[in-house]
Amino acid sequence: MLRNLIIFIFCLFYLTSCGDTGKSSKEVSKPLNASISEINKEGLFLLKKHCYICHSPISDSHDSILAPPMAAVKMRYQRRYKNKEDFIEGMVKWSVDPKKEEGIMRGAIDRFGPMPKQDFKSEDLFKIARYIYENELEEPEWFAAHAQEMHGQQ
Incomplete structure (x- = not known):
């Protein structure tokens, strides 16, 4: 009986302590500052x-990316919507069913x-799109110069 209790406690401890980072999802998704809402915390995470x-804010150059950085996506969606x-509806619609003929980022496509x-x-x-709309996004170092050259914007 004591042996079963010890095994049960060990299993309970093991199950409650497992995780990729050793932190709960709430700890992993802590906001950068306390003013970010709970939905924005989840959106950032x-x-x-x-x-x-794919849309990494960290890349060496425009030539080394897999997809446009999210800052570029946000810039383009803000011009359209x-x-x-x-804005949120447009991003969600595209993300659910990305069709070439419905894309608004012609150069990227x-x-x-x-x-x-x-x-x-x-x-x-919806949480991701809301976060993107409401917050500044990280940008690759080269992005501002590229945006200025290609679109006349910073």
Whole structure:
């Protein structure tokens, strides 16, 4: 009986302490500052987990990227969609079913092709798009010069 209790306690301890980083998801997704809402905390966590794999803010040059940096995506979507709701809806719609003919980033689509279809939860996409709309994003060092050269913007 004592042996079973010890095994049970050990298993309980093991199950509650397992994880990739040793931290709970709430600890991993802590905001950069306390003013970021709970949804924005989740949006940042999801952005880093799912989007920055291809849309990395860290790259040596425009020639070494797999997809446009998210700062470029945000810039283009802001030019197309003038309010928050349309911006979020446009990003989510594209992310759910990225079709070449419906893409708004013509240069990126010509260079990289349309984004591969992903299996994202729609609520996660809304959190990511909201975070992107409401916050400044990290940019590669070369991005400002590229944006100025290609689009006349910084």
